[in-house]
Amino acid sequence: xxxxxxxxxSERAADGVAEVATEMGGDAGIVPAGGGPDGGIGTxxxxxxxxxxxxxxxxxxxxxxxxxxxxxxAEIAIEAVEDETDARIADAPLLEGALNAxxxxxxxxxxxxxxLEKAEEAREYRKLD
Amino acid sequence: xxxxxEQTAAVLDAxxxxxxxxxxxxxxxxxxxxxVGDADHGANMSRGFAAARDQTEDMDDAxxxxxxxxxxxxxxSEVGGASGxxxxxxxxxxxxxxxxxxxxxxxxxxxxxxLETVQDRGDARPGDKTMVDALVPAVHTYRKSIEEDDxxxxxxxxxxxxxxxxxxxxxxxxxxxxxxxxYLGWRSVGHQDPGATSTLYILEELLDVAAEHLDGExxxxxxxxxxxxxxxxx
Numbered sequence: 001x002x003x004x005x006x007x008x009x010s011e012r013a014a015d016g017v018a019e020v021a022t023e024m025g026g027d028a029g030i031v032p033a034g035g036g037p038d039g040g041i042g043t044x045x046x047x048x049x050x051x052x053x054x055x056x057x058x059x060x061x062x063x064x065x066x067x068x069x070x071x072x073x074a075e076i077a078i079e080a081v082e083d084e085t086d087a088r089i090a091d092a093p094l095l096e097g098a099l100n101a102x103x104x105x106x107x108x109x110x111x112x113x114x115x116l117e118k119a120e121e122a123r124e125y126r127k128l129d
Numbered sequence: 130x131x132x133x134x135e136q137t138a139a140v141l142d143a144x145x146x147x148x149x150x151x152x153x154x155x156x157x158x159x160x161x162x163x164x165v166g167d168a169d170h171g172a173n174m175s176r177g178f179a180a181a182r183d184q185t186e187d188m189d190d191a192x193x194x195x196x197x198x199x200x201x202x203x204x205x206s207e208v209g210g211a212s213g214x215x216x217x218x219x220x221x222x223x224x225x226x227x228x229x230x231x232x233x234x235x236x237x238x239x240x241x242x243x244l245e246t247v248q249d250r251g252d253a254r255p256g257d258k259t260m261v262d263a264l265v266p267a268v269h270t271y272r273k274s275i276e277e278d279d280x281x282x283x284x285x286x287x288x289x290x291x292x293x294x295x296x297x298x299x300x301x302x303x304x305x306x307x308x309x310x311x312y313l314g315w316r317s318v319g320h321q322d323p324g325a326t327s328t329l330y331i332l333e334e335l336l337d338v339a340a341e342h343l344d345g346e347x348x349x350x351x352x353x354x355x356x357x358x359x360x361x362x363x
Binding site: 035036037040041042043044045046068069072073075076 | 169176205206209213215217218251308
């Protein structure tokens with residue numbers, strides 16, 4: 001099954017988004033990677049790299065990111081694992097993208113490409129009207 | 130070119146000097162970042178370079194490239210903000226250019242790879258009010274001074290530092306288009322970019338350490354780049 005990594009500047013935000021996505025996505029393997037050094041606000045490439053390795057069962061990983069350094073650190077983490085793991089960053093809002101990805105991954109018979117596509121559909125969601 | 134062991138010693142001295150300088154400038158960098166960012170640049174850089182110094186202190190017998198690479202990985206691991214991937218990731222990638230040692234050509238390739246990686250990773254261009262505004266003039270001036278003007282590397286580096294300083298000053302009147310500062314819109318105008326500033330500090334320390342190891346005089350009043358002779362242009 002395609003794995004999912006949730007990257008946020010806040011450890012609690014990453015944990016929380018993973019929690020909501022797990023509730024919706026059932027069996028999907030969702031691993032949070034939040035916070036900077038000493039649990040402060042920030043993101044760390046080695047933490048994201050470890051989360052990608054944990055989330056990957058061989059089918060690849062879709063990485064959801066919040067903003068700024070989360071994107072850059074996720075890129076560095078992906079470069080570090082690229083020989084072993086097919087990991088991609090979803091250009092999508094963190095929570096909605098994680099939910100979509102979780103549902104897609106849990107429905108089985110999906111690839112990194114299709115889970116990524118589902119996650120990125122979340123960009124178009126409207127909340128009113 | 131001096132032997133590998135002395136090159137490594139020079140790189141270790143540079144790490145030490147940069148860590149000291151960034152530590153001394155922590156509050157100033159934080160003040161600059163308070164105005165336009167999230168006030169963490171001083172602490173992040175200080176923690177990062179302290180870790181880089183710790184992780185390289187027993188590397189006397191390593192190659193210069195390995196020491197530089199370790200600095201990059203230390204920064205990636207210890208800096209929580211955007212400076213981690215920008216500085217650390219770029220140093221790590223550019224370190225491969227030093228595989229044959231610190232030749233003139235290798236230092237040019239290092240500088241250009243570093244600049245390219247920063248620009249790719251951060252998607253920033255000159256004029257965006259970022260570290261790129263210090264780096265582009267520094268790297269271009271360094272290469273031009275060596276390849277076109279046949280100047281010794283130390284003089285070229287001196288001109289590059291001078292160019293970086295003018296790049297830092299250039300960030301002041303610009304509106305930020307990248308990073309946290311861009312959220313401020315027009316209110317970012319009038320503030321000096323923290324990343325460009327820390328880039329300048331690092332270059333200044335590299336110049337000082339290079340001057341010590343090459344027994345050279347440094348003329349920090351050097352104007353860069355060398356202005357072409359008008360008679361020759363006709």
